[in-house]
Amino acid sequence: MSAQDDIELPETLSYHDWAAAVREGQLLGQSCNDCDHVGGVPSGACQECGGRDLTTVELPTTGTVYTETTINVPPEGFQERGYQVVVVDLGDARVMARIVGEHVDIGDDVSLSGFIDTDDDHPAPTFEPDD
Amino acid sequence: MTRASVVGAGMTKFGVHDTPMQELFGEAAFAAFDDAGVGPDEVEALYFGNAMGGQTENVTHLGPQVATHVGLAGKPVQRYEDACATSANAFKNAVEAVESGRHDVVLAGGVERCTPETGLDTDAMTRIFASASHRQYEQPTGLTFPAVFALLTKRHMHEHGTTEEQLAHVAVKNHGHGSLNPKAHFGKETTVEEALDGPVVADPFRLMDCCPFSDGASAVVVVSDDLADSFDAPVDVTGVGHATDVVPLADKDTPHVTQAARDAATTAYDQAAVTADEVDFAEVHDCFTGAEVLASEALGLVEDGQGGIAAAEGRTRRDGEMPINASGGLKAKGHPIGATGTAQIVELTKQLRGTAGDHQLSGVECGVAHNLGGDAATTVVSVMEGRA
Ligand SMILES: [Zn+2]
Numbered sequence: 001m002s003a004q005d006d007i008e009l010p011e012t013l014s015y016h017d018w019a020a021a022v023r024e025g026q027l028l029g030q031s032c033n034d035c036d037h038v039g040g041v042p043s044g045a046c047q048e049c050g051g052r053d054l055t056t057v058e059l060p061t062t063g064t065v066y067t068e069t070t071i072n073v074p075p076e077g078f079q080e081r082g083y084q085v086v087v088v089d090l091g092d093a094r095v096m097a098r099i100v101g102e103h104v105d106i107g108d109d110v111s112l113s114g115f116i117d118t119d120d121d122h123p124a125p126t127f128e129p130d131d
Numbered sequence: 132m133t134r135a136s137v138v139g140a141g142m143t144k145f146g147v148h149d150t151p152m153q154e155l156f157g158e159a160a161f162a163a164f165d166d167a168g169v170g171p172d173e174v175e176a177l178y179f180g181n182a183m184g185g186q187t188e189n190v191t192h193l194g195p196q197v198a199t200h201v202g203l204a205g206k207p208v209q210r211y212e213d214a215c216a217t218s219a220n221a222f223k224n225a226v227e228a229v230e231s232g233r234h235d236v237v238l239a240g241g242v243e244r245c246t247p248e249t250g251l252d253t254d255a256m257t258r259i260f261a262s263a264s265h266r267q268y269e270q271p272t273g274l275t276f277p278a279v280f281a282l283l284t285k286r287h288m289h290e291h292g293t294t295e296e297q298l299a300h301v302a303v304k305n306h307g308h309g310s311l312n313p314k315a316h317f318g319k320e321t322t323v324e325e326a327l328d329g330p331v332v333a334d335p336f337r338l339m340d341c342c343p344f345s346d347g348a349s350a351v352v353v354v355s356d357d358l359a360d361s362f363d364a365p366v367d368v369t370g371v372g373h374a375t376d377v378v379p380l381a382d383k384d385t386p387h388v389t390q391a392a393r394d395a396a397t398t399a400y401d402q403a404a405v406t407a408d409e410v411d412f413a414e415v416h417d418c419f420t421g422a423e424v425l426a427s428e429a430l431g432l433v434e435d436g437q438g439g440i441a442a443a444e445g446r447t448r449r450d451g452e453m454p455i456n457a458s459g460g461l462k463a464k465g466h467p468i469g470a471t472g473t474a475q476i477v478e479l480t481k482q483l484r485g486t487a488g489d490h491q492l493s494g495v496e497c498g499v500a501h502n503l504g505g506d507a508a509t510t511v512v513s514v515m516e517g518r519a
């Protein structure tokens with residue numbers, strides 16, 4: 001069920017690689033070969049040490065809610081109201097995402113469920129609460 | 132150590148203005164010129180802030196336009212755009228310019244229009260504000276700026292037990308303060324009950340937890356230490372710290388500690404050779420009530436985890452041990468993005484001179500301004516002291 005066996009991870013992780021992976025149900029980050037820091041999204045350099053020797057890594061697709069809010073006044077382009085945006089702690093890294101399904105609280109277990117594409121073809125990962 | 136001095140300060144009333152930006156800025160700049168007793172001939176350069184004019188009013192080359200309006204055409208103008216920290220960044224560079232000897236007398240300030248007078252409704256302005264979050268990794272979730280600070284505040288509530296009622300106390304305090312400040316957008320007091328009864332914008336924030344969309348301008352005349360004594364009422368800038376943090380928010384080590392504010396404060400306090408205990412009052416960036424709680428702790432004015440309690444107990448009220456946002460803060464004074472940073476400097480200048488009028492604090496000698504941009508990924512902290 002893991003896509004890891006099928007998809008070769010890009011040597012240098014770009015936004016387009018990251019976005020394509022989100023559409024395939026995969027979260028990609030970067031691990032620093034100098035200090036082992038893991039970043040949750042593509043960057044040109046490690047946020048801890050500035051090193052550029054980064055390895056693309058597949059991040060877990062399950063985690064816990066680090067923080068969350070429900071937005072009732074959306075920006076232009078987002079029609080619905082009352083949607084929940086979260087930061088999910090995946091262990092080594094965190095990622096911002098949308099919740100689909102039941103409301104979640106900090107500490108709840110959640111799993112990657114797909115993505116939304118509301119914003120000009122920019123995908124955002126979605127998570128749903130575990131049963 | 133004195134890095135520079137503010138010798139003139141001016142601002143418009145913050146609120147709703149059907150006035151082009153150069154005219155708004157002119158009102159603030161001329162007030163600062165008159166306060167300092169200088170004319171444009173003596174001012175060598177303009178350090179100018181405007182964050183969103185390109186998006187809100189289709190105006191991008193505003194520097195020479197406002198310079199022309201205030202009689203500074205021909206002088207070098209640099210325009211800063213740093214989200215809500217726009218004019219604090221301009222001020223920092225103005226301080227460095229006179230400190231280094233590059234210039235002796237400069238003007239620093241900013242202007243913004245954010246109300247429906249721009250022709251933009253709440254949804255459109257909410258999207259423009261959200262442009263300060265990460266385009267690829269945050270905006271596609273439908274993130275808004277209330278939501279950014281809601282995410283930080285929710286984690287603070289989780290770790291420290293901060294409550295919605297404590298947040299409401301921040302709003303009540305700042306509205307009370309704003310009712311004494313004729314420049315404030317809101318002149319009306321509110322109650323905890325009223326605040327807790329408002330519609331939710333991004334939980335835990337209700338309407339009264341959020342600063343308004345405001346129009347306005349502010350400006351200060353900044354001179355070198357050597358020249359300061361030739362002016363009537365100089366107030367010294369003894370420290371300016373400026374730091375950034377990782378973007379996007381999810382990649383910050385511990386988002387709610389607002390590390391950039393802690394780093395900027397450490398730098399500013401070190402330069403000024405003061406500790407947080409020696410600070411008499413502060414103007415902090417309370418774009419949302421939770422942001423004031425985080426800032427009061429990051430600046431060391433309140434113990435970590437105690438920001439909400441301090442507000443609820445009145446410790447940060449104007450008659451408390453550490454007055455925070457005696458001007459009303461962004462919450463009640465208003466938040467015209469590019470004007471907010473130097474408006475804090477205007478407030479510190481007036482308080483330290485003893486000329487703040489009805490909202491004057493008694494016996495203050497050392498004040499701190501905290502102006503942040505984006506998800507607190509930019510923060511500028513300035514220390515000002517009465518000139519000995
Ligand atoms: Zn590293």
